[in-house]
Amino acid sequence: MTLVLGACATGTTGTSSPAANTTQQLGSAALKIAINAKCTTELNNISAWKTATKLMTAEQKENIQGEICGCVSEKAPQSVTTVDLATAAIDPTARATIVSNIVTKTINECVAEAVR
Template sequence: MKKLIALLAPIALALTACASTTGTTGGNSTATTTTQQLGTAALKIAINAKCTTELNNLPAWQTATKLMTAEQKTNIQGEICGCVSDKAPQSVTAVDLATAAIDPEARATIVSNAVTKTINACVAEAVK
């Protein structure tokens, strides 16, 4: 537990150093926004890749796509994984993002959990 606190404390300090309390300078906010956008984009890419793998491993998906053309399968898969990529980051906390930035194993677990939480809802949306 002490190691975790020792590891997270510098991250918390670094994250708070980026926060602007005055809001008048504007210089830091652009850099912070860009960093957040890059982090979110990277997370979405990882989630999309994990979604594709998970979807292709689902027995129900394999059965449902047997009679589809490759183009139909690709279109529906893109729709489902696009949905997952959009919704999954909403289930990731700031602490998870900080942990994912420094620990590849944690990143894989966080991405996997986010995909698992959202894939069924997105499949249901795509089927409607």
């Protein structure tokens, strides 16, 4: 958490330090983990997903779920700002909201890509 805040403090000069870059990478990695967990939960709550996976083996379902949630995690950086990362680091409620918004914005797009 402190690292993300440090990135905000050091990033205001217009130059990018190695520490700031590392902090952003760590923040993004942590966010991707949270997004993947939320994606799995949301995906399992979609009735169309439940219907589509009824005839799949557990392995097939897991593979497609991994593909979809991996897609959502990869699209996360396009949906989150540095301010969001800093806020998520210090406020668990904001972190949950940010993760939920990212998953909601991208899950349907990723499901469509996986089905193609």
